[in-house]
Amino acid sequence: MLQLKGSLTPRHACATFVFLNVVTGATLFGATADGTKALEKKDYATAYREFKAAADKGEASAQVSLGHMYARGLGVERDINQAMNLYQAAATQGNPQAEFSLGLMYAKGWGVPQDYAQASFWYQQAADQGEGRAQSQIAELYEDGYGVPQDYEAAARYYLLAARKGVARAQHGLAQLMEKGKGVPRDTRGAFKWYREAADQGLAMSQERLGAMYATGTGVETNHTEAYFWSMLAARQKERAAERRLAAMESRLSAEQARKVKASAIEWKPAFALK
Numbered sequence: 001m002l003q004l005k006g007s008l009t010p011r012h013a014c015a016t017f018v019f020l021n022v023v024t025g026a027t028l029f030g031a032t033a034d035g036t037k038a039l040e041k042k043d044y045a046t047a048y049r050e051f052k053a054a055a056d057k058g059e060a061s062a063q064v065s066l067g068h069m070y071a072r073g074l075g076v077e078r079d080i081n082q083a084m085n086l087y088q089a090a091a092t093q094g095n096p097q098a099e100f101s102l103g104l105m106y107a108k109g110w111g112v113p114q115d116y117a118q119a120s121f122w123y124q125q126a127a128d129q130g131e132g133r134a135q136s137q138i139a140e141l142y143e144d145g146y147g148v149p150q151d152y153e154a155a156a157r158y159y160l161l162a163a164r165k166g167v168a169r170a171q172h173g174l175a176q177l178m179e180k181g182k183g184v185p186r187d188t189r190g191a192f193k194w195y196r197e198a199a200d201q202g203l204a205m206s207q208e209r210l211g212a213m214y215a216t217g218t219g220v221e222t223n224h225t226e227a228y229f230w231s232m233l234a235a236r237q238k239e240r241a242a243e244r245r246l247a248a249m250e251s252r253l254s255a256e257q258a259r260k261v262k263a264s265a266i267e268w269k270p271a272f273a274l275k
Helices: 030-040 044-056 060-072 080-091 096-108 116-127 132-144 152-163 168-180 188-199 204-216 224-236 240-250 255-267
Strands: none
Touching: 030 044, 030 060, 044 060, 060 080, 060 096, 080 096, 096 116, 096 132, 116 132, 132 152, 132 168, 152 168, 168 188, 168 204, 188 204, 204 224, 204 240, 224 240, 224 255
């Protein structure tokens, strides 16, 4: 696993650096499409050959995919500098996935000195093209004032754009602002709605908030069974606030109610893949 460089705050350190195997938001043809199919099958030799041929011809989507292979060490020796070069080549052509990847690398300090100003620049470029993950990340920077002036209204605006695309971290971020009334009018019911959207994808911190809201009747009618259920799901992912709350929540249920909730939690699966 690659090591992060620089001094990250806990909030920004928890953002996972996700390299996509498939270039999203683009129509793929020829070598890039063939390379993507090979990558999905973990045929890295074929994927590399196809992407390399297309990347050498200046095809941006192939440059991004080849960059992901170097960044993750898929079929090649891991080489962050080479990944960076490929992302930059694609970004100069306005490829939003490349711009997003550059933003992440600068935010994490992967292969380059950590630089939130550069991170915000590249996130913004991708966000302006509708890249949902970039919209979520630039929203976090606006919320915390990293690389850009702190601006809760801008944070809420970008979170909303990404949340509507199903980005779970954005749904959670928007819910937090709504619950606290930062950048938007305080709206606990609206917050509950967005926490639920993210929780259904399996985001532990949103599951924890759902449990707390059900327990206190914040934004939703008090329901101790639901509170215990969502807290249990979050606790299974080591969400500490939920872990601390479990015993107290279980005490409010009968033994039979607690047994049924535990069985349901074991069987629960996310409604769809986490974004």
